[in-house]
Amino acid sequence: MAKTILAVDDSGSLRQMLVFTLKAAGYQVTEAVDGRDGLDKAKQKHFDLVLTDQNMPNMDGLTLIRSLRALPAYSRVPILMLTTESSDEMKNKGRTAGATGWLVKPFDPNRLTEVVRKVIG
Amino acid sequence: MTIQDAEVRELGRLLTDVSTEGMSHLEEVQADLAQTRLLLTEAIERLSAGFSALHAAVAEQGDAAQALQRGAGAADCARLHAAGADIEQQVRAMVTALQFEDMTSQLITHAGRRVAGLRSILAGMAAGARELAAGDLAQMGRLRETLAMQSRELDGQLMRSVEQHHMESGDITLF
Numbered sequence: 649m650a651k652t653i654l655a656v657d658d659s660g661s662l663r664q665m666l667v668f669t670l671k672a673a674g675y676q677v678t679e680a681v682d683g684r685d686g687l688d689k690a691k692q693k694h695f696d697l698v699l700t701d702q703n704m705p706n707m708d709g710l711t712l713i714r715s716l717r718a719l720p721a722y723s724r725v726p727i728l729m730l731t732t733e734s735s736d737e738m739k740n741k742g743r744t745a746g747a748t749g750w751l752v753k754p755f756d757p758n759r760l761t762e763v764v765r766k767v768i769g
Numbered sequence: 770m771t772i773q774d775a776e777v778r779e780l781g782r783l784l785t786d787v788s789t790e791g792m793s794h795l796e797e798v799q800a801d802l803a804q805t806r807l808l809l810t811e812a813i814e815r816l817s818a819g820f821s822a823l824h825a826a827v828a829e830q831g832d833a834a835q836a837l838q839r840g841a842g843a844a845d846c847a848r849l850h851a852a853g854a855d856i857e858q859q860v861r862a863m864v865t866a867l868q869f870e871d872m873t874s875q876l877i878t879h880a881g882r883r884v885a886g887l888r889s890i891l892a893g894m895a896a897g898a899r900e901l902a903a904g905d906l907a908q909m910g911r912l913r914e915t916l917a918m919q920s921r922e923l924d925g926q927l928m929r930s931v932e933q934h935h936m937e938s939g940d941i942t943l944f
Binding site: 657659661662665668669702703731732733734739742743747748749750751752753754755756757758759763766767 | 870938940
């Protein structure tokens with residue numbers, strides 16, 4: 649059975665590129681339009697990986713990560729941040745919040761697929 | 770120095786502050802727009818190049834497929850395989866380039882918020898200026914303080930989140 653990924657980003661075009669890339673690699677992908685939508689969907693169904701943007705309306709990525717880590721079902725699920733933010737300060741905030749990794753946009757499809765395979769197979 | 774001289778000097782300082790703060794914010798807007806233009810230009814160059822390369826690869830694939838149908842040999846199988854790999858590579862490159870919309874959208878929103886913030890500051894200045902014109906000279910000092918405070922607040926609300934000046938794929942860090 650294919651591994652499932654929740655892709656959270658307020659940019660429709662970015663989500664489209666993520667879905668295209670990850671489906672081609674054999675994963676099932678569910679989209680969420682912001683952190684609040686992502687949290688709601690994560691509570692309704694279990695995902696093997698969460699991939700989230702940082703700067704989103706309603707709930708940002710760091711807040712989403714902290715909220716997911718507070719849920720027993722997501723205490724150990726890999727959560728990757730995919731964002732334009734590249735400062736060490738933000739990366740440290742991500743690590744402290746519970747992110748598994750930090751990917752800076754734009755992503756290369758091959759490299760993204762490699763990282764996803766590395767964390768969830 | 771007469772009271773009038775002092776007031777004129779204070780007015781001069783106020784106008785200088787308005788000009789300085791206003792120009793500073795507008796320079797940030799210019800920087801956002803310049804960065805947007807760079808990213809858009811590069812994205813369009815990459816997409817155009819990718820489109821041409823994709824077109825060529827699809828044509829090559831078609832030629833190789835036709836040769837195979839005519840009963841050609843291993844060389845044409847290799848051409849077909851190579852054309853397929855080339856198509857995949859070009860599509861991957863275009864996926865990276867197509868992400869320009871996300872970044873430029875953030876930059877434009879950032880610039881728009883700064884313009885809106887500056888507009889709000891200047892509207893506040895206009896309200897204070899009306900009281901000044903009505904004779905409340907103490908407004909000058911208050912306006913300078915308010916301008917400095919609101920300008921700092923606006924800067925604090927608009928931390929830059931898009932540093933990319935090129936469409937090269939970004940770093941990956943696993944913790």
